[in-house]
Amino acid sequence: MSQTLTEKNSSDTTDITGSEYLAFTLGNEEYGIDILKVQEIRGYEAVTRIANAPDFLKGVINLRGIIVPVVDMRIKFNLGTATYDQFTVVIILNIEGRIVGMVVDSVSDVTTLRPDQVRPAPEMGTTFSTDFLIGLGTLDDRMLILVDIDKLMSSPEMGLVDHVS
Amino acid sequence: MTIDMSQFFQVFFDEADELLAEKEKLLLAVDVSSPDPEDLNAIFRAAHSIKGGASTFGLTDMTEVTHILESLLDKIRKGEMALTSEHVDAFLVAKDILKMQLDGHRLGTPVDQDAVADVRMLLQSLSHDVVPVITTPIATPSFEVGSDTAELKSAFKIEMPDIAQDDASALIAELGLLGAISRLPDEGGKITLHLKTNEGKDDIISICSFILNPDCLTITDESNIDNYADKKTTESEEDLGYGFFEPIENMFPSVSAPEPTQVPLPVSVNSSPIVASTNQTDKKPVIKKEIEKNNLSQESSTIRVGIEKVDQLINLIGELVITQAMLEQRTQELDPITHERLLSSVAHLTRNTRDLQEAVMSIRMMPMDYVFSRFPRMVRDLATKLGKKVEFLTYGASTELDKGLIERIVDPLTHLVRNSIDHGIEMPAIRTQAGKSDTGKLSLSAVHQGGNIVIEVSDDGGGLNREKILDKARQNGLVAPDNMPDADVWQLIFAPGFSTAEIVTDVSGRGVGMDVVKRNITAMGGVVDIRSAHGYGTTITISLPLTLAILDGMSIRLGEEIYILPLGFVVESLQPAKEDVKEVNGKGKVVKVRDEYLSLIPLYQKFALEPKYIEPSDGIVVIVEVDGKKAALFVDDLVGQQQVVVKNIESNYKKIPGISGATILGDGGVALILDVSALLRSVK
Numbered sequence: 146m147s148q149t150l151t152e153k154n155s156s157d158t159t160d161i162t163g164s165e166y167l168a169f170t171l172g173n174e175e176y177g178i179d180i181l182k183v184q185e186i187r188g189y190e191a192v193t194r195i196a197n198a199p200d201f202l203k204g205v206i207n208l209r210g211i212i213v214p215v216v217d218m219r220i221k222f223n224l225g226t227a228t229y230d231q232f233t234v235v236i237i238l239n240i241e242g243r244i245v246g247m248v249v250d251s252v253s254d255v256t257t258l259r260p261d262q263v264r265p266a267p268e269m270g271t272t273f274s275t276d277f278l279i280g281l282g283t284l285d286d287r288m289l290i291l292v293d294i295d296k297l298m299s300s301p302e303m304g305l306v307d308h309v310s
Numbered sequence: 311m312t313i314d315m316s317q318f319f320q321v322f323f324d325e326a327d328e329l330l331a332e333k334e335k336l337l338l339a340v341d342v343s344s345p346d347p348e349d350l351n352a353i354f355r356a357a358h359s360i361k362g363g364a365s366t367f368g369l370t371d372m373t374e375v376t377h378i379l380e381s382l383l384d385k386i387r388k389g390e391m392a393l394t395s396e397h398v399d400a401f402l403v404a405k406d407i408l409k410m411q412l413d414g415h416r417l418g419t420p421v422d423q424d425a426v427a428d429v430r431m432l433l434q435s436l437s438h439d440v441v442p443v444i445t446t447p448i449a450t451p452s453f454e455v456g457s458d459t460a461e462l463k464s465a466f467k468i469e470m471p472d473i474a475q476d477d478a479s480a481l482i483a484e485l486g487l488l489g490a491i492s493r494l495p496d497e498g499g500k501i502t503l504h505l506k507t508n509e510g511k512d513d514i515i516s517i518c519s520f521i522l523n524p525d526c527l528t529i530t531d532e533s534n535i536d537n538y539a540d541k542k543t544t545e546s547e548e549d550l551g552y553g554f555f556e557p558i559e560n561m562f563p564s565v566s567a568p569e570p571t572q573v574p575l576p577v578s579v580n581s582s583p584i585v586a587s588t589n590q591t592d593k594k595p596v597i598k599k600e601i602e603k604n605n606l607s608q609e610s611s612t613i614r615v616g617i618e619k620v621d622q623l624i625n626l627i628g629e630l631v632i633t634q635a636m637l638e639q640r641t642q643e644l645d646p647i648t649h650e651r652l653l654s655s656v657a658h659l660t661r662n663t664r665d666l667q668e669a670v671m672s673i674r675m676m677p678m679d680y681v682f683s684r685f686p687r688m689v690r691d692l693a694t695k696l697g698k699k700v701e702f703l704t705y706g707a708s709t710e711l712d713k714g715l716i717e718r719i720v721d722p723l724t725h726l727v728r729n730s731i732d733h734g735i736e737m738p739a740i741r742t743q744a745g746k747s748d749t750g751k752l753s754l755s756a757v758h759q760g761g762n763i764v765i766e767v768s769d770d771g772g773g774l775n776r777e778k779i780l781d782k783a784r785q786n787g788l789v790a791p792d793n794m795p796d797a798d799v800w801q802l803i804f805a806p807g808f809s810t811a812e813i814v815t816d817v818s819g820r821g822v823g824m825d826v827v828k829r830n831i832t833a834m835g836g837v838v839d840i841r842s843a844h845g846y847g848t849t850i851t852i853s854l855p856l857t858l859a860i861l862d863g864m865s866i867r868l869g870e871e872i873y874i875l876p877l878g879f880v881v882e883s884l885q886p887a888k889e890d891v892k893e894v895n896g897k898g899k900v901v902k903v904r905d906e907y908l909s910l911i912p913l914y915q916k917f918a919l920e921p922k923y924i925e926p927s928d929g930i931v932v933i934v935e936v937d938g939k940k941a942a943l944f945v946d947d948l949v950g951q952q953q954v955v956v957k958n959i960e961s962n963y964k965k966i967p968g969i970s971g972a973t974i975l976g977d978g979g980v981a982l983i984l985d986v987s988a989l990l991r992s993v994k
Contacts, residue, residue: 193979196916196968198966205972207978207980210628212962214962243961244962304964306964
């Protein structure tokens with residue numbers, strides 16, 4: 146099992162050997178993303194709505210002079226309730242030079258996972274399509290759903306990038 | 311570990327580009343009959359630098375061409391060859407070839423190897439086909455310089471009364487120990503000696519005083535004069551062209567007589583000795599200053615910085631301005647008496663921030679020279695090709711414009727300049743017939759006017775032909791009444807498919823019409839205007855905003871949101887009367903403004919917003935105009951008018967329909983900028 150995983154990942158661009166992950170929660174589920182993709186974490190502030198955009202795209206914010214779109218993962222994946230208060234967290238991601246904000250319920254910690262702690266994701270049972278998953282990380286009694294955030298954010302599903310058809 | 315060479319390549323490419331442009335500029339400016347040696351040197355240096363860079367990066371094809379070019383230039387700058395117009399032409403061709411090769415390396419564009427071979431042959435044939443510069447021939451003196459005198463710095467002429475032959479011999483031998491001595495023919499009962507030595511005058515006197523009374527001695531320091539003489543020979547020998555000094559061979563007829571007294575080059579020579587070539591005897595002392603040294607200090611004091619770094623700086627300053635505005639707002643609520651010092655500090659900060667913002671914005675500005683400098687060559691080539699005589703003038707080359715705009719203005723301007731030469735300026739014969747000078751005048755000017763830059767392309771050619779334009783317009787099915795004002799007639803040539811070539815002159819066009827020019831300029835937020843008088847010429851005026859980064863905007867409210875409407879499109883805003891708003895076929899509404907029906911665009915529908923007012927008569931309509939088409943935008947309220955800094959949305963998100971960009975408001979929030987032309991298009 147772990148053999149196939151290693152093979153799968155060696156062909157992947159994401160090297161997960163002893164990688165560090167930022168853990169965050171969406172509803173009752175705990176997720177992890179590669180810490181190197183995270184630029185900063187900030188509180189939720191008023192956004193400027195974009196007309197005719199999907200629900201989960203909250204709008205754009207001014208991040209020190211840069212216009213950054215903000216997506217609410219809770220709405221996108223129907224997890225938890227989308228409330229906005231002083232505890233709401235926005236993870237600012239840097240996906241290949243493009244800056245995107247991602248609203249989550251909370252951010253817990255940064256953990257290091259060895260390759261043997263990462264199990265391949267099952268075909269079903271998660272909100273995310275397995276295409277966007279690196280695997281499931283086990284840490285004591287916690288389970289992190291490891292998301293390939295690069296792939297997810299640049300996918301047509303999120304609609305953040307103009308796709309040339 | 312490998313080093314990423316590409317970054318160095320990029321630097322070389324940029325530099326080579328600049329050098330080539332510089333070279334071309336110098337070549338076009340050079341006066342063939344009496345070239346300025348400094349210019350020749352500058353051209354040579356440019357070629358040399360390109361050669362050096364090219365060989366460093368192993369671009370052998372460029373090295374080869376520059377090498378031949380360089381050797382030819384070297385001969386010319388040393389005065390071995392006279393500069394002719396064939397040379398200038400060949401150098402210009404060589405510049406084009408180098409540019410082609412450079413682009414070949416950089417962009418992978420094809421390189422015409424035949425052309426490369428041609429130019430190499432051309433240059434080579436020119437460098438063999440020696441055109442000697444005839445001047446008074448100076449016989450090349452052949453003499454050996456005694457090695458023992460090699461270091462002697464000063465020369466003295468010693469005159470003393472006639473003394474006994476033995477004493478004289480002893481004295482000469484004694485003085486000979488100091489350096490090189492020679493005895494000149496006695497005259498008037500005096501012994502005259504010539505001494506070259508490193509010792510001072512005092513030493514000579516002390517030696518002479520053993521034999522005679524020092525008071526009878528006359529010692530003249532001739533170091534400088536002697537050096538002149540030496541230099542003269544140096545010149546003719548090495549063609550170094552120290553032509554400061556006229557030949558003075560008759561001054562000291564005796565100088566060269568005694569063999570070992572000749573002094574070698576007293577001044578260090580900062581140029582490599584010339585390659586022994588064909589015409590040793592036919593050389594002209596050319597005035598040559600220490601150009602090498604001068605130019606080191608003239609090295610441009612600029613640094614190369616990536617544009618993204620500048621943009622980042624501009625962003626950060628924008629943030630600073632917003633923070634500063636917030637700070638100012640907060641402190642205004644404070645009691646001015648108890649917080650006097652804080653308030654004055656904040657006022658100070660405000661001033662400094664504004665200055666800083668201005669200074670940073672100016673970094674993006676570039677002089678128009680960047681655009682203008684490419685035209686002299688084009689004008690020259692095109693005029694030659696068409697057999698016309700054109701005098702090209704530029705004004706206001708130092709006027710600054712945003713870098714983003716300056717790059718986009720090149721193509722439209724090129725088109726206009728070509729048009730002027732092709733269709734505007736007449737053939738010399740026709741000009742003479744019309745009583746004008748046979749040389750046409752073409753001028754390019756740039757000037758700041760308020761927040762705009764006004765660029766004019768002006769010629770004194772035949773002007774536009776009103777009748778032909780009207781005829782052509784009617785053929786194309788355009789409405790063109792006979793009593794149309796001139797200004798409107800001229801605007802007709804901007805219509806698509808309206809080739810100026812076919813109507814104004816019979817010379818064929820080049821595929822790109824004036825409509826493209828107009829479209830490009832409009833896309834930059836600019837306006838094109840034409841003034842023309844039949845027989846007297848045409849002036850095309852382009853008015854552009856100074857920068858794309860800042861825009862005059864009108865802020866409008868729609869529900870909870872604030873949008874920015876570029877002020878350039880706004881004609882007027884008004885609150886319509888209820889009876890002026892009419893429904894059309896149940897599909898949309900029109901609003902009647904002064905007997906004109908304009909289609910009403912309710913923005914809240916476009917942006918799916920919850921508006922404050924549903925009835926246009928409750929809110930405000932803003933009349934906008936794009937390309938002569940008007941429409942009324944229905945908004946809730948007008949908020950104000952302000953300059954906004956335009957931010958790109960697409961860098962982090964995709965294109966939003968109906969939105970051209972975003973800006974940051976005084977409170978740090980984001981406002982979207984409406985794309986008026988797209989909104990109007992969506993109505994049709």
